Amino acid sequence: MEQCLRKRDVVREDRISELPEPLILQILSLLPTKLVIATSVLSKRWRSVWKKVPILKFESKGNINKFAENVSMSLLSHKAPVLETLHLKVSDRCEDVYIGIWAGIAVTRHVRELELDLRFLCGNPVRFVVESPSLKTLSISGGETYGKQNGGYVINVPSLQHLSIQMLKGGYEYCLIENAPELVDANIINVSHTTNETIKGSLESARRLSLDLSPLEIAYPTGMIFYQLVSLEMYTHKVAWWNLLTLMLDSSPKLQVLKLIDHSSHQPKLVSDKKDMDPGKWNQPESVPECLVSHLETFVWTRPDWIREEEKEVARYILRNAQQLKKATFIIDPIEPKRLFRLAKRREMLNELPAVIMASKSCNLVVVESE
Structure with missing residues (x-):
């Protein structure tokens, strides 16, 4: 019986070994890198196969020093002509120098x-x-860092198409995008110094932007024009967020899709600033932005806080001035029993919306409750 099992194991191993190497590498790319490296003990033929796998994913568990050593050795031993993907998830305290070494390799x-x-x-x-x-x-x-940390990232990647940066409060302060002329879409969260002159010619090339930034940390005027931007997503939890909206509307002449999202419902891990937000005044653009006159077709506001007067003003302004608007959707949360005091204010706003004289005669106004 034991001899039969051994023969079956040999047959199974031979079947896999006989597959074309590109197919083997494709299969191994779907597995955690730790398991991929473990295949090196199967036979002499498998000893170096893992070194050609184009996708490497490492996640720290346990001894961080051992993890750092394993990642460094694995990267140095890697022989694929092109490393398609490198994912590094470090959940334990780690020295900054390791990150630099791994990224450099x-x-x-x-x-x-x-x-x-x-x-x-x-x-x-x-x-x-x-x-x-x-x-x-x-x-x-x-x-997230220990102690005072004034460091950050400088990005000089001429072929970059997709960018996502999400900093934690108390972490690195800045991210300077010096060269990314091919950028298609970018997601920028909690970075202090991202939307100033240092990125001119970089984020400007993006067609889609998602921004969760404080307008209080932006150097005005920026001088940027987002000529390629057709879709903008903005989070509405930072103090005076509407000032950033004004800036983006003025700077995005071809904008077709505008989405506003209440931060606290969609990103619970990041703290909302709304509790500390003083009543403010939204200063609408001096003249109607070109995107509202000629291009904006879709407007979506998810979980608007219509208790705040400035947010009502933003909604009214867009409806009154977006001449090409085809659909305006407001996605609201159901009122919880303990917050019934908000019901009257919400009904008041819901009654006001249809009464707004909209610039677009063909706009479909929709109000729905979120699931």
Whole structure:
């Protein structure tokens, strides 16, 4: 019986080994890198197969020093002509220098997609420079630090198409995008110094933007014009967020889709500033932005807080001035029993919306409750 089982194991191993190498590499790319490296003990033929797998994903568990050593050795041993994807998820306290080393090795391997999920970093303030001619997708998240940290990221990636940056409060302060002329879409969250002159010519090339930024930290005037931007998503929880909206409307002449999202419902892990938001006044643009006159077709506001007068003004302004608007959708939360005091205010606003004289005669106004 034992001999039969051994023969079956040999047959199974031979069947896999006889597959074309590109297919083997494709299969291994679907597995966690830890398991992929473990295949090196199967036989002499498998000893080096893992080194050609184009996708590497590492996640720290347990001893961070052992993890750092394994990642470094694995990257140095990697032999694929092109490293398609490198994902690094570091959940434990980690020295900044390791991140720089790993990213540097990945760049020498012509990495196309780099994802850094960094939760706890320690060490002196550091300036990470991401510079690669081949990188097309870059995702940076986390970056919670111990003590005062004034470091950040400098991105110089001429082929970059997809960018996602999500910093934690108390983490790195800035992200300077110096060169990304091919950028298609970007998601920027909690970065202090992103929307100033340092990114001129970079974010301006994007067709789709998602922004969760404080307008109080933007250097005015920016001088930027987003000529390619057709879709803008903005979160509405930061103090005076409507000022950033004014800036973006004025700077995006071809904008077709505008989505406003209440932060607290969609991103519960990040703290909303609304509780500290003083009553403010929205200063509408001096003249109607070109995008409202000629291009905006879709307006969606998810979970608007219509208790605030300035948010009512934003809704009215867009409806009154978007001449090409085809559909305006307001997605609201059901009123909880303990918050019935809000019901009267909401009904008042819901009655006001249809009464607004809309610039577009063909606009379909929709109000729905979220699930």
